[in-house]
Amino acid sequence: MSIPEPTIKRLCKILSTLEILEQEGNSFTSSSKLEQISGFPSHTIRKDFSFLNNPGRTGSGYEISALKGAISQSLGLVGENRACVVGLGRLGSSLLEYPGFNNGNFKIVAGFDRSVNKIEMMDSTVELFPAYKLEEIILQKKIDIGIIAVPADVAVAVAQKMIDAGVRGILNFAPVRVVAPEGVVVQNVYAVDYLRFIASMINQR
Amino acid sequence: MSIPEPTIKRLCKILSTLEILEQEGNSFTSSSKLEQISGFPSHTIRKDFSFLNNPGRTGSGYEISALKGAISQSLGLVGENRACVVGLGRLGSSLLEYPGFNNGNFKIVAGFDRSVNKIEMMDSTVELFPAYKLEEIILQKKIDIGIIAVPADVAVAVAQKMIDAGVRGILNFAPVRVVAPEGVVVQNVYAVDYLRFIASMINQR
Structure with missing residues (x-):
């Protein structure tokens, strides 16, 4: 499944955002929290996540470490x-x-x-x-x-x-x-x- | 007239693009040329230009120096x-x-x-x-x-x-x-x- 270029751009930025949220001590986040930080509309973010395998969605929101892993994998950011x-x-x-x-x-x-x-x-x-x-x-x-x-x-x-x-x-x-x-x-x-x-x-x- | 934030972001990037086109020796450009360089869809660019006073549109496309001036003025980039x-x-x-x-x-x-x-x-x-x-x-x-x-x-x-x-x-x-x-x-x-x-x-x- 090929991911559209604008989605790739947004996912790269969201990945940085997730790292920062994690540094700040968070384990879970939501698309509205991500909208607030990244400036991308939450519905766009949710649509972008539909390209991911298992984005770590739970009852308490997205699990940051799972979501980071899913984005890295989908974007091919796994080697060096x-x-x-x-x-x-x-x-x-x-x-x-x-x-x-x-x-x-x-x-x-x-x-x-x-x-x-x-x-x-x-x-x-x-x-x-x-x-x-x-x-x-x-x-x-x-x-x-x-x-x-x-x-x-x-x-x-x-x-x-x-x-x-x-x-x-x-x-x-x-x-x-x-x-x-x-x-x-x-x-x-x-x-x-x-x-x-x-x-x-x-x-x- | 208040310009939406995403339009401001795009216009800032288009302003840099225009400066580069000018350095490369061009006097005129088009929304499709700007799409090619900036990555923003040409219809979005044309819609963004609707916020400008006199964007320098001529029969040979947009006049770069006029368009730069119109963007700078609309964005309030005129003082220091x-x-x-x-x-x-x-x-x-x-x-x-x-x-x-x-x-x-x-x-x-x-x-x-x-x-x-x-x-x-x-x-x-x-x-x-x-x-x-x-x-x-x-x-x-x-x-x-x-x-x-x-x-x-x-x-x-x-x-x-x-x-x-x-x-x-x-x-x-x-x-x-x-x-x-x-x-x-x-x-x-x-x-x-x-x-x-x-x-x-x-x-x-």
């Missing part, structure tokens, strides 16, 4: 995806150590930078390489997701190198658009969208 | 919102200099860290302060948006201090949930949601 970060400026080096990028399902196995000097000086638990080794290491370490944290003017070229070397997904933090070729999943993150939303909500009040 | 960053680790220090956070509508006017030593050593164009001055400086510099880049265990306390000092919006990058009290807009950013979406799309193929 290997990722690399390209561009080790402030943003890139923060992403190397970002806790969520090194949990059970993801592992950052390499970092790359154009500056050999930076690589030699940097203190990191992740193996670092000069940028010219990008394609070699992607192949060698079977990296399937590339994270781009280089300046805007080189981001598209870096993406192309990653794709040529065989990554299947790209998470782009550079403020340009990386277009996905057939068979590659691309997500472009623009942090300014969040800031604009906040400003708009404030300024309209 | 003043923001601060709390927590100057790798992520926080990258946010201080993030180009999108220092464009026409936003200005980062202060950075804060618990470590006085770090503040003294750091090289930044933004004025830096020790964390205990947070409330004083928010008032003094009329900061209305607080950006949180501290570790998870102190994020909620930092948010509360910001709110007490009078910020009206919070952008939280710490992996915990900051709950918005009445009158304050909060956006929690979890970069792992994007990575999960990519992995799910890859793993299901």
Whole structure:
């Protein structure tokens, strides 16, 4: 059963929400509680859950740990995806150590930078390489997701190198658009969208 | 005329998309082109544009510069919102200099860290302060948006201090949930949601 893309997006966000509820000490939740936190309508959430095998529904609501497991399984988040970060400026080096990028399902196995000097000086638990080794290491370490944290003017070229070397997904933090070729999943993150939303909500009040 | 929240969210994202199309050398666009890039259905985009005064519709599609202006105006993104960053680790220090956070509508006017030593050593164009001055400086510099880049265990306390000092919006990058009290807009950013979406799309193929 193929899950529609918007449902996948929402389930990813709900999974994070469930982790946070669990950290806060909860064992059960409800679609209305999830609506309150995620902003997705509760009927949409319930419809999304119809794609799951056994979402942990009980008389006291959804059991969080069962629901988390059901979502992870349906989304195929059960193995480990290997990722690399390209561009080790402030943003890139923060992403190397970002806790969520090194949990059970993801592992950052390499970092790359154009500056050999930076690589030699940097203190990191992740193996670092000069940028010219990008394609070699992607192949060698079977990296399937590339994270781009280089300046805007080189981001598209870096993406192309990653794709040529065989990554299947790209998470782009550079403020340009990386277009996905057939068979590659691309997500472009623009942090300014969040800031604009906040400003708009404030300024309209 | 009050614009619904989901429309505001989409218009913020479309605004970024328009900026990128403009950088790529385009002067005109269409709702189907915007659907292709943003992922929002073209009929939803056209409905969202009905909230705008003069969205720049011409015989050759929407004129990008006019459409950008119409969105900015309708969203109240016309003045300048003043923001601060709390927590100057790798992520926080990258946010201080993030180009999108220092464009026409936003200005980062202060950075804060618990470590006085770090503040003294750091090289930044933004004025830096020790964390205990947070409330004083928010008032003094009329900061209305607080950006949180501290570790998870102190994020909620930092948010509360910001709110007490009078910020009206919070952008939280710490992996915990900051709950918005009445009158304050909060956006929690979890970069792992994007990575999960990519992995799910890859793993299901």
